[in-house]
Amino acid sequence: EAGVVQSPRYKIIEKKQPVAFWCNPISGHNTLYWYLQNLGQGPELLIRYENEEAVDDSQLPKDRFSAERLKGVDSTLKIQPAELGDSAVYLCASSLTGTGEGQNIQYFGAGTRLSVL
Amino acid sequence: GNSVTQMEGPVTLSEEAFLTINCTYTATGYPSLFWYVQYPGEGLQLLLKATKADDKGSNKGFEATYRKETTSFHLEKGSVQVSDSAVYFCALSGYGNTGKLIFGQGTTLQVKP
Numbered sequence: 548e549a550g551v552v553q554s555p556r557y558k559i560i561e562k563k564q565p566v567a568f569w570c571n572p573i574s575g576h577n578t579l580y581w582y583l584q585n586l587g588q589g590p591e592l593l594i595r596y597e598n599e600e601a602v603d604d605s606q607l608p609k610d611r612f613s614a615e616r617l618k619g620v621d622s623t624l625k626i627q628p629a630e631l632g633d634s635a636v637y638l639c640a641s642s643l644t645g646t647g648e649g650q651n652i653q654y655f656g657a658g659t660r661l662s663v664l
Numbered sequence: 665g666n667s668v669t670q671m672e673g674p675v676t677l678s679e680e681a682f683l684t685i686n687c688t689y690t691a692t693g694y695p696s697l698f699w700y701v702q703y704p705g706e707g708l709q710l711l712l713k714a715t716k717a718d719d720k721g722s723n724k725g726f727e728a729t730y731r732k733e734t735t736s737f738h739l740e741k742g743s744v745q746v747s748d749s750a751v752y753f754c755a756l757s758g759y760g761n762t763g764k765l766i767f768g769q770g771t772t773l774q775v776k777p
Contacts, residue, residue, distance in 0.1 A: 551707070587769065587770070589769050589770050590765070590767050592765070638707060655700075
């Protein structure tokens with residue numbers, strides 16, 4: 548079974564340019580997460596989707612960041628315009644929400660490493 | 665608010681040495697606790713979990729016990745291998761195990777042959 552797929556793996560852009568990251572979750576997983584991981588730190592949640600609905604976006608800097616999850620499957624995270632401080636790894640994770648054993652476990656993609664010059 | 669604190673790294677051990685990585689947490693209610701591992705160039709992988717007090721999670725020779733009285737979830741392994749070299753993250757999730765994970769800062773483990 549395929550895991551969480553993210554693309555691109557690496558992205559280098561100049562400041563003030565736009566950038567987008569794409570995530571394809573594990574098939575059947577209804578919950579999707581975007582995390583930000585700064586160098587030497589643990590990931591921090593940016594936004595969480597339950598199906599198509601963003602149920603927790605309190606940590607998403609809405610002046611420059613946006614996300615969407617059309618049809619409740621794939622998701623895109625966008626930054627416009629990018630700033631130097633946005634250089635980090637952007638991780639996507641998915642889970643199947645429920646009460647059974649093995650559910651509510653978050654599975655992570657390999658991430659997109661963004662460098663803003 | 666909820667938080668996780670891990671021992672600072674890097675931790676450098678010789679092969680077959682005993683490993684302990686300390687993790688303590690602050691949380692309201694009854695969180696679930698996790699250890700994730702991140703190998704170079706890869707995403708985070710779930711290593712083990714525990715959902716209630718006194719539960720012991722185990723996988724691949726690693727163990728951690730949910731200690732509510734000391735609010736701890738220390739990771740241990742009796743004999744480490746070079747292939748265990750990675751970054752280890754302790755994390756918690758709120759009651760019901762839904763919602764966001766709150767991670768510690770990570771501990772780098774280097775195992776030398």
